[in-house]
Amino acid sequence: MTGTGRIIGTPPLMATEITPPGSFQENPLAPPPTKEKPLSRSAQRVLNCFKLHRAGYVEDKVRYDYDPCRSSLTIRMPCPLHDIFCAKIVEEISRQLKQFAQREKPYAGFAKEVQHLATSRIMIPDEIRDGKQIYSKREPDASFKHRRARYPGVIIEVCYSYKSRQVSYLADEYILDTNGSVNAVVALDIDCKGSKKAAITVWRPEYTTLDGVEELQATAMVEALPFRTDSGLPAEETALRLSLRDFATEELSRGLTSLDQEISITSRQLCDFLSCAEEEQRGQTLLQGSINLLRPGAGKRRRPQTPPEQLSSEEGELC
Incomplete structure (x- = not known):
């Protein structure tokens, strides 16, 4: 990124x-201060x-x-383009979830329990050290979680050049370290240098057997699928498909019918979302847009300012 x-x-x-x-x-x-540990x-x-x-x-x-x-x-x-593009995707997923929740169908109650967590921090179990579980802190660009689940079922990451090289490792961590509780890690790569091309990758948990041993791995079920071409046109395929089942664990989905209902976002929609975000970033960079004018002769009264609180040494520590 x-x-x-x-x-x-x-x-x-x-x-x-x-x-x-x-x-x-x-x-x-x-x-x-001299008394504090450097x-x-x-x-x-x-x-x-x-x-x-x-x-x-x-x-x-x-x-x-x-x-x-x-x-x-x-x-x-993240820059405005990143945040606005991600917000548009979240808005569309939320809209479709709401539609499912409002129908008189068996899956309506399940859909009502799915919530958007924005960039809320996720504590992911790592190693056990001295008998104590150590957790990694992650702040994805967006995530959706069933109210009764511990971890999000769907995680969204918007990728730039640096992050696109690292996101496969993030997918491993999200999926493997939660034992497959995360059902979909969606990465949208919008930083294709020298072109307008943009692509989507979706990792999912998959059990495979190697030498008679069953292993859980994160598999890219959709890999670098373009949703915008080099010339900036939308690709033909539907870029993102999620089922209601993706938003919760197997335990919470067990016994419920019709959870294969699909949330989909087309390539054209993703292109529109990205174009909107690019236009907004250009406007902010060029300081464009309507603003109010101060009434003639009017002044401005600001609140008295107090010195900001200082960050303590403890807040600066990495552990």
């Missing part, structure tokens, strides 16, 4: 992957990133994924 950086252990950061060049090379914004260089760099963001020097929103077992921090700073 453009503007996404990754911190692994203590090696030097690629500052250009996270925030404007030079931001992490500067001296710490506020040295810790932060490691990696932790101080991360703390500086969030301080710069709060001070307004980093324009994009900040979300992050953290894997304590691998000392890995991924900072996500």
Whole structure:
């Protein structure tokens, strides 16, 4: 993803992957008091990133994924195009779920229980250390979860160049570390350099047998399927298909009929969503659009400002 950086252990950061060049090379914004334990260089760099963001020097929103077992921090700073495109997809899935919920059918009650979690944090079990379960923190671009399920059944990630190379590993983590509770990881790659091409990949849990041993794996059932061509035209196929069954675990689906009802989004719809997001980003970049004008002779009264709270050393730590 453009503007996404990754911190692994203590090696030097690629500052250009996270925030404007030079931001992490500067001296710490506020040295810790002498009585506090000094932060490691990696932790101080991360703390500086969030301080710069709060001070307004980093324009994009900040979300992050953290894997304590691998000392890995991924900072996500999505742009308007990313957020708007994802919001359009979420809106369409939610609209179709609502239609199912309003029908007098056996699956209506199930559909009512599915909720959109936006970018809510997901705690995914990793390894057990000293008898204690360690969890990774993930903040997907969007997810849908049945109210009685622990994990989302459907996760959506919008991919740029960096993230598109990493999302297959994310799919493994989402699906394998939840024992297949995540039924679909949808990745939409909208960063095809030099063309307008965009594609979709959908990973699902699949059991296979190798040398007599059954294994769970994340399989790309739909792989890099274009929904927009190099020239910017929609492809012919329906790009995304999800069933109601995808939104919950096998336990919650067991005994319920008609959960094969399908939610679908065509390539043309995805193209329209992406074009809308691109147009909005252009408008924001060029500062276009209608605004109100201040009445002649009127001034502005602002509230008195108080100093912002400081980030503590504890908040800056990576574990």
